Amino acid sequence: MSLKQTVENVYIRQDAVLLARRHFWRLLGMMLLLTSVTFTADRLLTSIGDVINGAEIRAVLDALHTLNTSGHMTSSAPLMEAIAALLSSPKFWLFNLCYILLTWLLSQGLTLGRFAQEIAAAKGDTPRVLGIFSRMDCCVKGIGIALLTDIKIGLWLLPGIAVCGIAAEMQGYGQVAVSTLMSMLGVGLLFGLGIPAAFGYMMAPYILADEPDRGIRECVTLSTGLMKYRKWQYFKLCVPMLLKIVGVLYAEMLVLSLLMTAIGANPDPIVETVSLLVILLAITLPLVYFGLQMDMACALFYLKRKQPAVDAKSSYWLQDHPIPNTPAASSEEPPINDTK
Amino acid sequence: MTQSRINMSNLTVENVYTRHKAKELTKKHFWKLLGMMLIVGVIVYGIMFAGMALLGLTNPDTASVSMDAAAASGEISPAFMIGYIVMMLVITLVGGGLGLGITSAMIDLCRGTETVTVGRVFSRMSQCLKAFGLSLWVGLKTLLWMLPGYVLTGVGFYFVIRTGDEMLTTLLPLCSMILLFALTIPAVYRYMLSTYILADKPDTGVFACVNESKALMKGHKWQAFKLVIPTLLILYGLMIVFVLIVALLLAVVVDVSAALTVILAILFFVAFFGLVLYFAIRVGLAYCVFYLNRQGEGDAEEPAAEAAPAE
Numbered sequence: 001m002s003l004k005q006t007v008e009n010v011y012i013r014q015d016a017v018l019l020a021r022r023h024f025w026r027l028l029g030m031m032l033l034l035t036s037v038t039f040t041a042d043r044l045l046t047s048i049g050d051v052i053n054g055a056e057i058r059a060v061l062d063a064l065h066t067l068n069t070s071g072h073m074t075s076s077a078p079l080m081e082a083i084a085a086l087l088s089s090p091k092f093w094l095f096n097l098c099y100i101l102l103t104w105l106l107s108q109g110l111t112l113g114r115f116a117q118e119i120a121a122a123k124g125d126t127p128r129v130l131g132i133f134s135r136m137d138c139c140v141k142g143i144g145i146a147l148l149t150d151i152k153i154g155l156w157l158l159p160g161i162a163v164c165g166i167a168a169e170m171q172g173y174g175q176v177a178v179s180t181l182m183s184m185l186g187v188g189l190l191f192g193l194g195i196p197a198a199f200g201y202m203m204a205p206y207i208l209a210d211e212p213d214r215g216i217r218e219c220v221t222l223s224t225g226l227m228k229y230r231k232w233q234y235f236k237l238c239v240p241m242l243l244k245i246v247g248v249l250y251a252e253m254l255v256l257s258l259l260m261t262a263i264g265a266n267p268d269p270i271v272e273t274v275s276l277l278v279i280l281l282a283i284t285l286p287l288v289y290f291g292l293q294m295d296m297a298c299a300l301f302y303l304k305r306k307q308p309a310v311d312a313k314s315s316y317w318l319q320d321h322p323i324p325n326t327p328a329a330s331s332e333e334p335p336i337n338d339t340k
Numbered sequence: 341m342t343q344s345r346i347n348m349s350n351l352t353v354e355n356v357y358t359r360h361k362a363k364e365l366t367k368k369h370f371w372k373l374l375g376m377m378l379i380v381g382v383i384v385y386g387i388m389f390a391g392m393a394l395l396g397l398t399n400p401d402t403a404s405v406s407m408d409a410a411a412a413s414g415e416i417s418p419a420f421m422i423g424y425i426v427m428m429l430v431i432t433l434v435g436g437g438l439g440l441g442i443t444s445a446m447i448d449l450c451r452g453t454e455t456v457t458v459g460r461v462f463s464r465m466s467q468c469l470k471a472f473g474l475s476l477w478v479g480l481k482t483l484l485w486m487l488p489g490y491v492l493t494g495v496g497f498y499f500v501i502r503t504g505d506e507m508l509t510t511l512l513p514l515c516s517m518i519l520l521f522a523l524t525i526p527a528v529y530r531y532m533l534s535t536y537i538l539a540d541k542p543d544t545g546v547f548a549c550v551n552e553s554k555a556l557m558k559g560h561k562w563q564a565f566k567l568v569i570p571t572l573l574i575l576y577g578l579m580i581v582f583v584l585i586v587a588l589l590l591a592v593v594v595d596v597s598a599a600l601t602v603i604l605a606i607l608f609f610v611a612f613f614g615l616v617l618y619f620a621i622r623v624g625l626a627y628c629v630f631y632l633n634r635q636g637e638g639d640a641e642e643p644a645a646e647a648a649p650a651e
């Protein structure tokens with residue numbers, strides 16, 4: 001990975017932090033809206049499913065209750081029959097297919113909308129919370145991209161899976177040494193081919209979110225082109241942020257566990273509830289805060305790959321960050337113009 | 341963008357160039373520096389083994405037991421103890437002088453100004469007493485920064501014993517640990533460059549080295565901390581993969597041939613040792629480049645050549 005790519009990563013992360021702070025409440029609002037919409041849809045569909053399959057589900061629950069109360073092994077037959085009836089019911093499978101399809105469509109549309117708003121923020125515009133609904137018309141294309149990339153990644157994983165399968169066969173024939181070596185080779189192929197493939201198609205949803213008129217195959221092909229020779233750079237872009245999240249969570253767990261030990265003997269339920277809420281917030285907030293920074297970094301990375309020239313609206317590209325002529329950094333360095 | 345964020349951004353970029361330069365220098369001078377480190381290792385361990393052998397000859401009663409066992413059983417003679425202390429002192433002095441020599445060689449390699457030979461490792465032996473004095477003085481100053489943490493721990497234990505309060509039992513050690521880390525780690529980084537200053541300018545006094553280190557590190561301690569994290573992470577990752585592969589290979593080979601297992605184990609040891617040494621040299625060179633940057637001797641040409649816009 002070239003020096004320029006490493007330096008570019010530094011500036012992308014710095015800019016991502018700034019953008020995430022600037023638009024924190026809007027981005028948080030989008031995340032919360034996305035989570036609540038998908039959760040509500042899930043609950044609604046589950047309730048509808050309970051109504052449609054009510055009779056079969058009731059039969060299973062009754063049989064289970066009978067088994068728990070009686071405790072005899074012979075009483076499990078009604079439970080097995082009730083489960084078989086549920087699983088063989090056509091409306092059960094039809095409903096579940098519709099459930100999967102609808103939730104997938106909804107989550108894809110909302111995710112594309114979120115990406116579109118993050119790209120807008122990276123370009124210098126103000127993201128809108130309700131903008132997560134702006135790409136609902138692309139939800140089918142989003143599913144298409146997900147399916148196509150999964151199939152392509154699966155094809156890249158095939159050699160590794162085949163070698164692991166042969167290794168398992170060798171194990172069965174008592175060839176332990178050969179089996180072990182082939183397993184190592186298989187795992188190496190899985191990681192060595194699968195991970196670069198996954199990174200190669202990573203930009204496809206961003207391309208669709210940014211240019212919704214593009215086709216599915218076009219997005220995937222463009223993603224491969226954009227990520228050529230940049231996969232390792234993308235991986236290294238995210239590593240420091242992941243380390244920050246792990247470090248902060250680790251430090252929090254240490255402090256919180258000691259605090260809980262200190263106040264754990266207190267039987268007061270209010271203190272206990274407040275403590276649990278504090279723990280929940282302590283775990284969630286860093287994940288959200290750094291997660292938003294990572295999202296912004298990915299959006300900035302996409303824009304950088306797409307637009308090698310400096311974007312007029314953006315303030316933070318490489319040309320706006322002149323590489324210092326002397327590596328000695330100090331307060332004597334001229335300030336970078338902040339056009340925002 | 342605030343001024344502090346601009347500075348942080350520039351320092352991070354400086355770290356990127358420092359690591360890159362250290363990597364290039366390691367590739368170029370690896371065998372030379374490896375030779376120097378092996379010489380130091382052979383001399384220091386040679387003194388240690390010779391010393392232990394000599395102590396064993398002069399004190400036959402304690403020759404057959406380990407130090408710990410002898411201390412536990414109270415069999416250590418005063419002569420043995422004095423001999424042991426003298427041996428450790430000699431090792432510290434010789435090791436300090438040789439360490440300064442390696443550091444001086446690394447600094448000159450980073451400057452690229454003169455040809456450095458393996459014999460440079462002996463070039464600072466005349467400063468071994470000063471190196472010893474410097475390490476004592478830095479150790480004392482660091483210990484003073486650790487005192488508040490230890491005092492709080494002591495006070496905490498006193499109150500815990502007196503009151504038996506559960507909350508104090510938990511909170512006070514936590515606070516004392518935080519205080520210990522918060523004061524000690526910056527102190528360690530504050531005095532970090534004093535050895536480099538002594539190696540580079542051997543005429544500098546011990547106190548002057550420490551004061552200059554404090555001045556150079558002002559505003560750069562966090563930068564120094566972040567400098568080697570990526571390198572150490574790479575080393576950590578490589579070690580895990582390396583150990584996994586070798587363990588699997590050994591599991592296969594152990595049933596095939598004992599001789600092959602021994603050969604593989606030796607190869608593994610040599611390769612592992614080599615890997616650790618390679619990254620030790622790279623980290624050492626990174627800190628030498630960092631020292632030169634603080635002295636204002638950073639490479640002006642390399643960053644300018646990279647300043648062309650991407651694509």
